[in-house]
Amino acid sequence: MASPHQKQTMKDRILQTADRLFYLKGIRAIGVDTISAEIGISKRTLYNHFPSKDALIAAYLEHRFVQPKPSDRSPVEQILGTFDALERRFGAEDFRGCPFVNAVAELGGEDKSVKDIAVAFKESRRLWFRDRLVELGVADPDRLATQLQLLVDGSIAQDLVRDDPAMARAAKEAARVLLENAGVKVSSPDGAKA
Amino acid sequence: MASPHQKQTMKDRILQTADRLFYLKGIRAIGVDTISAEIGISKRTLYNHFPSKDALIAAYLEHRFVQPKPSDRSPVEQILGTFDALERRFGAEDFRGCPFVNAVAELGGEDKSVKDIAVAFKESRRLWFRDRLVELGVADPDRLATQLQLLVDGSIAQDLVRDDPAMARAAKEAARVLLENAGVKVSSPDGAKA
DNA sequence: GCCAAGGTACACAGGTCTGTGTAACTAAAA
DNA sequence: TTTTAGTTACACAGACCTGTGTACCTTGGC
Secondary structure (H helix, E strand, O other), X not given: OOOOOOOOOHHHXXXXXXXXXXXXXXXXXXXXXXXHHHHOOOHHHHHHHOOOHHHHHHHHHHHHOOOOOOOOOOHHHHHHHHHHHHXXXXXXXXXXXOXXXXXXHHHOOOOHXXXXXXXXXXXXXXXXXXXXXXXXXXXXXXXXXXXXXXXXXXXXXXXXXXXXXXXXXXXXXXXXXXXXXXXXXXXXXXXXXX | OOOOOOOOXXXXXXXXXXXXXXXXXXXXXXXXXXXXXXXXXXXXXXXXXXXXXXXXXXXHHHHHOOOOOOOOOOHHHHHHHHHHHHHHHHHOOOOOOOHHHHHHHHXXXXXXXXXXXXXXXXXXXXXXXXXXXXXXXXOOHHHHHHHHHHHHHHHHHHHHHHOOOHHHHHHHHHHHHHHHHOOOOOOOOOOOOO
16 A cells, blocks of 8 residues: 555455446356456455455445545636546546435445545535635635535436536536625636636 | 225336335345345235336336426526435435446446436436426526536435435435526525525 | 364255146036 | 137246355465
């Protein structure tokens, strides 16, 4: 973990492959046989590293729970840049929506642990927006952060079914309107730095 | 179909039960045995009415594709009322997100017909917004309709993971800001008719 | 050389799933 | 009464799933 040159462990390879297949094809659609076959290991080895498929699913979701990198850009640029990043990801052919929302949709309210991590993820994203809005001094950062997160999740859901990266642009424009309405000065209607 | 007093056919009962279980528990999570057992019929009878589970899934999604009732309220009230209706549905304990988004998330891009009907549904909803925005004479009804639909889908996704009907209120407030920004006069910040 | 850790091959238990085949039953229509 | 359409009970095929048991093999460290 410390050294980037460190050889990838077996556990890493299993998790990485499970991550890719679970995300692309769905958690229920992928069996442990498929994962081990894809890596070229025996199913026994997989079970030596993860006690059950449920444990592998939990590891998958935790693995997806990554914090955004710190940035030295201005709060407004960071907020609006979120939607540019979304648009880029929508364009990739291996994008298939939000893994947490998908997992909840797929596994239902049955599995409480899945829902818990999904809620934690969504809340962490909302708080990320909120921190930047506080920095900007807007009146009601909590409310606006929630609304920005609505635009993020809405564009993800829309792109999931429509495969249309323009959804991210529409969300960005809406976000700009909401920011300006909250008294935030936003430079130009489209990409001043371009 | 014409008379509301008409006795419910076997096919209706199957579809209705499949609808409820598919939506609540997930399509992959429910087998045809479960559906037939729930109704108290044999699995053979189910297969006499639907040639395959895939056909039943298709019928389920078509059954969910309902058009909004015509309304005599003003366009603005209709648009904002959408979010009030959402909030009501979020409060129900049998609400589990958008069946079309869930189906795409669950069945993946593999099944093209599922994606097709999901796209058709989302587009029909977007056009519903668009029609009302045209009536209001806004400058760019297509863009704003897309953005309102983003708020709808965003609040649905958020409520799915958080079980928080307040997401609909946040979406409604954002919708009001977007409408006002487009030059639409919106009466009061919260429920003038209350 | 020897040992121990971890991987492999492979069978298998026990469950679920979709879908079919078949013979008997029921009830309404003719 | 006879026919016919729909339903039932039930077994079963064939596939896939999670998870385990077991005996063998490979490899690096001592």
